[in-house]
Amino acid sequence: xxxxxxxxxxxxxxxxxxxxxxxxxxxxxxxxxxxxxxxxxxxxxxxxxxxxxxxxxxxxxxxxxxxxxxxxxxxxxxxxxxxxxxxxxxxxxxxxxxxxxxxxxxxxxxxxxxxxxxxxxxxxxxxxxxxxxxxxxxxxxxxxxxxxxxxxxxxxxxxxxxxxxxxxxxxxxxxxxxx
Amino acid sequence: xxxxxxxxxxxxxxxxxxxxxxxxxxxxxxxxxxxxxxxxxxxxxxxxxxxxxxxxxxxxxxxxxxxxxxxxxxxxxxxxxxxxxxxxxxxxxxxxxxxxxxxxxxxxxxxxxxxxxxxxxxxxxxxxxxxxxxxxxxxxxxxxxxxxxxxxxxxxxxxxxxxxxxxxxxxxxxxxxxxxxxxxxxxxxxxxxxxxxxxxxxxxxxxxxxxxxxxxxxxxxxxxxxxxxxxxxxxxxxxxxxxxxxxxxxxxxxxxxxxxxxxxxxxxxxxxxxxxxxxxxxxxxxxx
Numbered sequence: 001x002x003x004x005x006x007x008x009x010x011x012x013x014x015x016x017x018x019x020x021x022x023x024x025x026x027x028x029x030x031x032x033x034x035x036x037x038x039x040x041x042x043x044x045x046x047x048x049x050x051x052x053x054x055x056x057x058x059x060x061x062x063x064x065x066x067x068x069x070x071x072x073x074x075x076x077x078x079x080x081x082x083x084x085x086x087x088x089x090x091x092x093x094x095x096x097x098x099x100x101x102x103x104x105x106x107x108x109x110x111x112x113x114x115x116x117x118x119x120x121x122x123x124x125x126x127x128x129x130x131x132x133x134x135x136x137x138x139x140x141x142x143x144x145x146x147x148x149x150x151x152x153x154x155x156x157x158x159x160x161x162x163x164x165x166x167x168x169x170x171x172x173x174x175x176x177x178x179x
Numbered sequence: 180x181x182x183x184x185x186x187x188x189x190x191x192x193x194x195x196x197x198x199x200x201x202x203x204x205x206x207x208x209x210x211x212x213x214x215x216x217x218x219x220x221x222x223x224x225x226x227x228x229x230x231x232x233x234x235x236x237x238x239x240x241x242x243x244x245x246x247x248x249x250x251x252x253x254x255x256x257x258x259x260x261x262x263x264x265x266x267x268x269x270x271x272x273x274x275x276x277x278x279x280x281x282x283x284x285x286x287x288x289x290x291x292x293x294x295x296x297x298x299x300x301x302x303x304x305x306x307x308x309x310x311x312x313x314x315x316x317x318x319x320x321x322x323x324x325x326x327x328x329x330x331x332x333x334x335x336x337x338x339x340x341x342x343x344x345x346x347x348x349x350x351x352x353x354x355x356x357x358x359x360x361x362x363x364x365x366x367x368x369x370x371x372x373x374x375x376x377x378x379x380x381x382x383x384x385x386x387x388x389x390x391x392x393x394x395x396x397x398x399x400x401x402x403x404x405x406x407x408x409x410x411x412x413x414x415x416x417x418x419x420x421x422x423x424x425x426x427x428x429x430x431x432x433x434x435x436x437x438x439x440x441x442x443x444x445x446x447x448x449x450x451x452x453x454x455x456x457x458x459x460x461x462x463x464x465x466x467x
Contacts, residue, residue: 011218026240027237030233030236030237030240031225031233031237032218032221032222032225033221034228034233034236034237035221035224035225035227035228035233036214036221036224036225038228038232038233038236039197039198039224039227039228040211040214042200043200043207052232052235052236052239055236056236056239056240056243059240060240060243060244063244074215074216076214076215076216076218076221077215080215092260093260124205125205125206125209126205128204128205128208129203129204129205131204136204140204140208144208144211144212
């Protein structure tokens with residue numbers, strides 16, 4: 001693994017090389033990006049087998065359609081866009097909502113953490129943490145993960161209308177923290 | 180690797196807690212946003228994932244790259260929510276392939292052209308005769324050694340032959356009827372009779388399946404086709420009082436009257452009963 005992390009080419013160069021059928025470029029991209037993708041997807045899906053399948057699907061798509069990378073923005077963001085949508089596809093195929101608003105997210109931070117949060121993120125961080133797990137899941141899927149309302153609905157296993165209303169309820173709470 | 184002009188980097192402790200899932204939402208959010216931009220932190224996070232797991236992921240990826248890629252049809256079916264093994268068996272059905280469908284379109288095209296060439300309801304006769312026979316031929320061909328390249332695979336498929344037969348027959352009947360329905364839109368508008376092939380199409384297909392529990396699928400299809408063509412042309416000829424079945428005029432075959440269509444529905448139900456009660460006949464062939 002180690003030598004592929006030493007690949008001197010940039011992510012963009014690797015994507016270009018892949019278009020020419022260079023499998024070592026895929027190998028390097030995989031060793032650079034599979035770990036964080038695996039971890040980030042694991043926060044959105046509790047089943048490790050599904051996460052592994054999605055990671056594999058994602059890199060297959062990356063290999064087959066390198067031209068889909070528009071050349072602007074980080075390669076990691078492009079990979080994430082593919083990955084999260086593959087995860088949504090998986091949920092659709094399984095026909096069951098997979099994101100039981102993950103337990104880890106729902107823990108209320110300790111008093112000490114609250115203090116640290118105030119320092120690090122201002123009140124916005126605390127406001128995010130104060131949101132109910134349902135609202136937070138919607139904010140994460142749409143704002144952070146960049147999904148459309150519809151995709152977020154599939155990911156969370158709720159109707160699209162519910163995603164919209166929850167987003168509308170979350171917004172004033174976050175806005176209040178910013179003012 | 181292009182690091183943006185950021186001087187902030189995640190503490191090892193933060194990365195560690197993120198990997199373990201022991202982190203509050205706001206921190207996770209901000210770290211995730213940062214990771215998209217920062218190669219250095221991504222690299223620092225990588226050791227948190229078990230090397231064996233990453234190797235497995237890579238090996239799986241290589242295996243998937245080297246595996247034959249499913250065809251366009253199969254991928255479309257999977258995207259539509261069909262299970263993978265069903266999609267493969269459907270995509271391999273010879274009578275769902277483009278060449279077969281092209282043949283169906285061509286045959287129906289001739290019939291439609293013939294309808295425009297003639298006068299009166301009789302001009303539709305070729306179409307009404309042909310449209311119900313196409314799914315019969317399609318279904319029979321799906322189960323015939325020599326025509327179906329997946330015949331042996333299907334025999335070994337891990338599902339009852341009867342299930343496979345139902346899935347394929349429904350798919351063949353469905354696609355053929357959609358093509359025929361589109362073709363029917365091109366017929367001269369002569370009232371409801373342009374749709375009179377629908378009921379016979381279903382009836383003949385089910386009857387041929389019922390017969391196939393007694394004899395070889397091709398023989399069954401041929402029998403059904405002969406009776407159908409003979410019956411319709413015969414009654415047309417008789418009503419004319421001669422053997423000039425295609426003289427311009429109204430269609431008189433009972434099969435295309437309201438009563439006849441009802442009778443065909445009854446025949447369909449009867450044939451369905453035969454198929455379900457004798458479905459084990461489709462399994463026996465496996466042991467041959």
